[in-house]
Amino acid sequence: MSKAQSALNGASYAGLAKVEETGLGGMITLRGDFASAGFQAAVKAATGCDVPGVRKIASSEVGAVAWMSPDELLLLVDYAGVDAVVAQISEALAGEHHLAVNVSDARACFAVSGEGAREVIAKVAPVDLAPGQFEAGDFRRTRFAQVAGAFWLDEAGVFHIVCFRSVAVYMYNLLCTSAHPQSKVGVYA
Amino acid sequence: MLILECPYCGVHAEETELHAGGEAHLKRFGPGASDEDFHDYLFMRENPKGVHLERWRHVNGCGKWFHAARCTMTLEVFGTYTAQTSEPPQEIKDKISAKRPGWTWREFSA
Numbered sequence: 001m002s003k004a005q006s007a008l009n010g011a012s013y014a015g016l017a018k019v020e021e022t023g024l025g026g027m028i029t030l031r032g033d034f035a036s037a038g039f040q041a042a043v044k045a046a047t048g049c050d051v052p053g054v055r056k057i058a059s060s061e062v063g064a065v066a067w068m069s070p071d072e073l074l075l076l077v078d079y080a081g082v083d084a085v086v087a088q089i090s091e092a093l094a095g096e097h098h099l100a101v102n103v104s105d106a107r108a109c110f111a112v113s114g115e116g117a118r119e120v121i122a123k124v125a126p127v128d129l130a131p132g133q134f135e136a137g138d139f140r141r142t143r144f145a146q147v148a149g150a151f152w153l154d155e156a157g158v159f160h161i162v163c164f165r166s167v168a169v170y171m172y173n174l175l176c177t178s179a180h181p182q183s184k185v186g187v188y189a
Numbered sequence: 190m191l192i193l194e195c196p197y198c199g200v201h202a203e204e205t206e207l208h209a210g211g212e213a214h215l216k217r218f219g220p221g222a223s224d225e226d227f228h229d230y231l232f233m234r235e236n237p238k239g240v241h242l243e244r245w246r247h248v249n250g251c252g253k254w255f256h257a258a259r260c261t262m263t264l265e266v267f268g269t270y271t272a273q274t275s276e277p278p279q280e281i282k283d284k285i286s287a288k289r290p291g292w293t294w295r296e297f298s299a
């Protein structure tokens with residue numbers, strides 16, 4: 001078996017904010033009935049987290065889980081262990097209407113950090129990023145210029161972005177352009 | 190800029206996060222229907238100057254389809270509501286009536 005590589009081999013750029021491709025991330029799309037006790041237990045077993053509220057992300061030492069839609073979650077776990085987690089979920093939810101799929105290799109992951117991070121994202125996504133409007137634990141699916149993507153803010157003040165792997169180069173170039181040192185707007189400064 | 194609140198994820202989405210899905214509450218006429226009903230189902234659409242009911246999809250977001258009631262003349266939005274209905278809920282009808290007394294749209298009215 002060949003060695004898995006992330007789309008951009010960990011490329012990074014320092015401008016108004018630091019933009020980096022963060023490598024392979026384990027991701028599972030899980031759809032089902034959030035109100036089901038079995039579903040909640042399966043999420044807890046896989047990530048150590050309860051089902052998050054609307055547009056929120058919950059995290060633990062084991063993994064994280066993000067709210068994608070009223071019937072869809074994104075589970076973030078260790079890349080190497082994804083298939084085992086999917087198997088565990090499928091077994092736990094056997095007989096219950098659900099979908100659990102390993103989507104890790106369909107995705108690319110980025111981090112945007114530093115002083116200008118809010119502005120770098122606000123320039124390319126139609127989301128209110130003012131402090132107080134978007135905070136740690138908030139999760140948002142949106143578009144980044146012309147491509148779909150989702151992002152969240154962690155407790156350390158780092159924005160994390162996931163998008164389709166097929167548009168990884170576009171996303172990276174977009175974020176780098178938005179982080180160009182001479183493009184400062186200073187709206188959140 | 191048109192801004193609609195997605196009833197599923199609560200985002201006040203601006204137009205570029207949304208995809209327009211045409212007229213709301215169409216009744217499908219398929220196999221076994223008369224030619225006239227099938228023709229009307231395929232081709233006949235409302236084109237009002239004023240109150241209009243539409244389908245929208247939060248495509249760059251939670252991905253869900255929903256309904257919106259708005260005014261095509263002023264772009265005023267009366268409200269958005271779930272896709273799991275074949276007619277506008279009373280709450281939406283009341284909101285339209287408050288702004289456009291005596292409104293009608295297809296078989297629906299104040």
Ligand SMILES: [Zn+2]
Binds near residue numbers: 196199247250251
């Ligand atoms: Zn939505």
